[in-house]
Structure formats: structure tokens, C-alpha cells
Amino acid sequence: IFLFIYIHGLLNSLGSLFGFISKDAVSKTQILMNFLKSENGPHYATVQSMVKFELDNKLVDVDKKGIYPESGCRTLLRLHRALRWLQLFLERLRTSKEDDKTSVMCRDAYNESLAQHHPWLIRKSAGMAFYSLPVRPAFFEVMNVGTPEQVVDVLGKAVPLLCEVYQITEELYQKHNLLDLP
Template sequence: MGALAWGGPRLCRLLLPLGVFFLLLYFSSLRLHLPHSACLWGGRPCPWSGEAPPGQEAEKVSPGPLSTQAPDAGPTAKPPGSPFQEHRFQIQRLMRAFKASLTPSGQILLWEYLSGWKELIKFMDSLGAAFGLVSRETQSKIGIMEQHQSGEHGHHYRTVQSMVAFELARGLVGFQSLPEDQPPSGCRTLLRLHRALKWLELFLHKLSTSRKDGAPSQMCAEAYREALAPYHRWWVRQAVALAFLALPSRQELYRLLCPEGEHQGQALLLGALGSISQVYNITQEVFASHQMLDLP
């Protein structure tokens, strides 16, 4: 009787994580034939997903090269439609993008910031199909930011600081909630990217300082629990925990990061992490100063 009484609950506890895992693999195997700027929110097409958010007409803006120009140099938002996979992941390009996003005066240039994120997406894509869902969710948020940048008020989305000031003045942040028929604010969207950036920063830092027998799956899980897990529902936490088990070995990760070898890879990784950390810390201060770290 005891075995029968406990058989059902035990079987459920066994099958539920497996079901979540296979569900994740299913969604990861899907190929959404959308441009990377196509708007997705919560895994679904945005209600306003036209050429531009409601009340805004698309404004074509010519992109410029990565630079550290002053914010008043005008918007340099990259137009929607540029492919994410134009090149393979290169850690040097990642480092240049985040370094260029920080001006001498401490402004964070959004176009350069998003360019750095596109390199991180290439890195995540190289980790296998289990990270496909995470990658697409990140792409959707970048698409939302680029729609803001190319819209009627695009010049206000040149830097993190100018975006925050504009959306606060217009009451666009949505401290409590946001109607489903309105585009997510730039502040709320950037906050999601900001949290995910901390996760990847912690993971890559653990990798750069790890022993040769270190397990990337454990490093990634620890970074996730610290940076992102508090903001995710139970089923998401279970799914990503299982996805981490599919991570490549430490040696394979270093080959992805730097084909020239682990020693050079560690130096490049630490350099990139220095730039990412600076950008993260300044963005954190901006959000904290306006009580926006817990936006819904």
C-alpha cells in the first residue's frame, strides 16, 4: 500500500521536469521566420507589431560605426532588418561594442550597447539548441528597443540616460503595469536586458577564473540563480536548469571564445568583462536612482 500511495506523486515529480525539458527543446527547435526586429513579447507577436508603435511613424535613421561620440551627435540607431548572424561570434567585437557604448562623460550609447548584445546572442546560439528560446526572447527585446530608436522620438533613445529622462517626463515607464495594446517602454525592456547581462557577466567571469576541471553547467547555474532566477517563474527556472546541463565542456567553450587558445582567450575574456562590468554598473546606478530596478 505504501508503495502504491507514493507511486503517483513520485512519478509526477519525475515526469514534470522531463516534460518541461522536452517542451523547452520543442520550442527551441522552432524557427520563426521573422526579421530580428520583429516584435515579440512574452513569446507572442506584439499587438502593435506594425512598422512602428502606435502613434509613431517610422523614421529612417542611418547607422554609424561604433564610436564614442557625444550623445548630441544625433541618433545612430541601426535600421531594423540587419541579420544577427552576419558574422560568427567574436569576443574582440563584443569587447569593442561595450567599450564604445561608454562615453567619457559616463553616458551609455544605446546603439553600441545593443551591438554588444547582438554579439552575446551569437555566443548563446553557439551553445546549442537549448538556448534558442533565450536567444529569441533577447532578440525580441532588442527589436523593441530598435523600434523606439527608429520611431518619431528616436533622438530621445540615443543614450540610456536620455531615454530614462524622456520616458519619465512623458509617463511612459509603467511603474505598475502597461496596457497590452501599448508597446513596452524602453526602460522596462532595457531592464530585462540589464538583468540578463548580469547573468552572462557572472557566468563568463566564473569561466575565466575556473579550474581546468570546472563544469560550465554548474557555473552557469550559479550565475543564473544569483542574477535571474528571482525574476522567473518556477517552470522557467526548472527549464533553464535542465538546459544548462547541455552546455559544452570548458575546453569547447574556450574554443568558441578564442580559437587561438585558452591563455589568449582568458586575457580577451577578462578585457571584455571589464567593459561589460562598467556598462552594467552605470546602468544599474541610473535605474536605482529612479527606483526602477523592480519594474514589472
């Protein structure tokens, strides 16, 4: 959850497109925090314990009947997918050249991750919004980390951590057949 709070701050600093994504991530993080604060809170202390608890108590819509829309597993899956998009985008940004277009990097990362889970209208809206992204030097400046070299260095440290968190969740969800929750 703390990872998503940090990501929220980063995304908010990057402009209105990312502010929208950030608000969605905060709302999903709040759902998870509410589970953590509930009487069943101890079962939500880790991703592993949450998955076990919700599966054991049939609180996950594994049969895709449209029930339990705010289960912890379903909510975290949405954040997990967004994390993949962010990971792909930031890696592209880190390895890009000064004249590379952030809109193309963001679009490509979106198409490899979130697009497959969104309806046509959202995909088209997102595609249009990507065109409003600033050029790479301005994007780096908005990140407020320092010089372009410092931004690349910070991204070089952050992206592997995002990858690790993503991979742990991916493997757990794959093991329990939770990657396609409605």
C-alpha cells in the same frame, strides 16, 4: 545596442540553450531599435535620455499596473538582467580550472541574477538545460577564439566592459526606482 548584437553572436555560437537566450535578447534589442527609429527616436539615443523621456511622459509602468509592457525602460531592464547573468557566468568561466563544470558555473550565475525574476517552471527548465552544457575545454573550443589561454585573455578584456555597462545602467535605474518594473 551594439553590445547586445555582439553578445547575440557570442551566445549563438555557444549552442541551443544560449541560442534561446540570444533570440530573446535580439527581440528586446529590436524593440529598442524600433523606438530609436520612431518619431521619438532622438529621445532613445542614450539610456539616460530614454529614461528621462519615458518618465517625463509617463510611459513607464512605475505603479505596476501592467501598462506599457514594451516601454524602452522595461525592455532594457530585461536586457540589463540578462547582462548580469552573462557577466557572472563569463567571469566564472574566465577564472575556472580545466575540470570545472560549466553547468555549475552557469547555474550559479543564473541563481544569482535571473532566477529571482523567473517563475518556477522557467527556473526548473533553465536548470535542466544547464546540464547540457559542454565541459570547459569543449566550451572554449566552441567559442572559436583560440587556445584556452587566448579565451581567458579575451574574457579578461570583455568582462570588465560588461561590468561597466551593467554598473552604469544599474545606477541610473536605481536612481529612478526602475529596478522593479513589472
